Amino acid sequence: MKTIRSTALFALALAFFAVSVDAQRTRRPAPRPTPKSTPVAANPVISVAKHQVSNQLHNVKVFVDRMGPIAVAIENADRDTAARKLKQSEIAANEANKKKVVAAIRALQEGLVALETDFRTKPQLAAYLPKIEGITSLCAQSEDRAIAGKFVSSKDPLRDVILKLNDTLAVLPGPMIAGSTATTTPARTQPVSNQTTTITVPAPTRTVSNPTAAATKREPAMGMTPGEVLASTWGEPSNKRTSTSANGTTEVWTYSGNRSVYFFNGKVSQVIK
Numbered sequence: 001m002k003t004i005r006s007t008a009l010f011a012l013a014l015a016f017f018a019v020s021v022d023a024q025r026t027r028r029p030a031p032r033p034t035p036k037s038t039p040v041a042a043n044p045v046i047s048v049a050k051h052q053v054s055n056q057l058h059n060v061k062v063f064v065d066r067m068g069p070i071a072v073a074i075e076n077a078d079r080d081t082a083a084r085k086l087k088q089s090e091i092a093a094n095e096a097n098k099k100k101v102v103a104a105i106r107a108l109q110e111g112l113v114a115l116e117t118d119f120r121t122k123p124q125l126a127a128y129l130p131k132i133e134g135i136t137s138l139c140a141q142s143e144d145r146a147i148a149g150k151f152v153s154s155k156d157p158l159r160d161v162i163l164k165l166n167d168t169l170a171v172l173p174g175p176m177i178a179g180s181t182a183t184t185t186p187a188r189t190q191p192v193s194n195q196t197t198t199i200t201v202p203a204p205t206r207t208v209s210n211p212t213a214a215a216t217k218r219e220p221a222m223g224m225t226p227g228e229v230l231a232s233t234w235g236e237p238s239n240k241r242t243s244t245s246a247n248g249t250t251e252v253w254t255y256s257g258n259r260s261v262y263f264f265n266g267k268v269s270q271v272i273k
Contacts, residue, residue: 046174
């Protein structure tokens with residue numbers, strides 16, 4: 001009888017223990033499905049700008065690399081000319097190469113001007129303007145040095161342009177998308193060469209839309225003042241905008257037919273037709 005009671009008490013104790021443990025057990029809530037994040041659509045303006053910055057970065061890098069030995073050859077030829085060691089034909093060839101290099105820098109500047117203008121005028125790119133600002137004036141410095149015969153040192157401002165384009169590319173978010181509305185147009189090319197090196201130079205094209213007016217008035221040209229441009233065949237612009245940086249003041253006049261005149265510190269630095 002005692003055995004039966006002991007067994008019953010033991011079974012009751014086990015049952016009570018089981019109930020106590022079950023009461024203390026914390027129930028885990030049923031797992032909730034994790035909401036899927038909705039992908040943020042890429043900003044097409046920024047994506048196109050990123051593509052264009054990458055293109056200009058490539059252009060400037062290639063230009064600086066190819067220009068290096070040519071700049072050295074030109075300055076060596078200048079020294080030989082001063083020492084009367086060159087024939088007249090060699091001097092003429094060197095002078096022609098100088099003009100082609102200056103024209104190449106101006107053609108390079110055209111793409112940089114258009115790119116910086118996009119960052120100044122498009123609200124989606126305004127936050128990134130401090131990174132890219134100044135590339136136009138830096139390229140103008142490169143041109144000024146080349147005109148002064150300092151072809152080797154004319155690469156230094158372009159190296160600063162490369163740094164600015166790299167910094168801009170690093171902060172632009174999203175993917176890189178090639179845009180359908182390019183800011184520059186393809187141009188014909190012609191080589192500038194010394195003995196072993198060739199550099200590709202976009203050849204500018206000029207058009208005269210009104211021969212009668214052109215006979216009495218000039219078209220806008222490098223070095224003109226605002227007053228001279230107003231008196232040119234283009235006349236009064238449809239829009240004007242001005243920006244100021246530590247390097248100076250840039251003013252852009254726009255005309256119909258996607259024509260533009262860029263002034264830097266009161267003188268024409270670029271004409272886009």
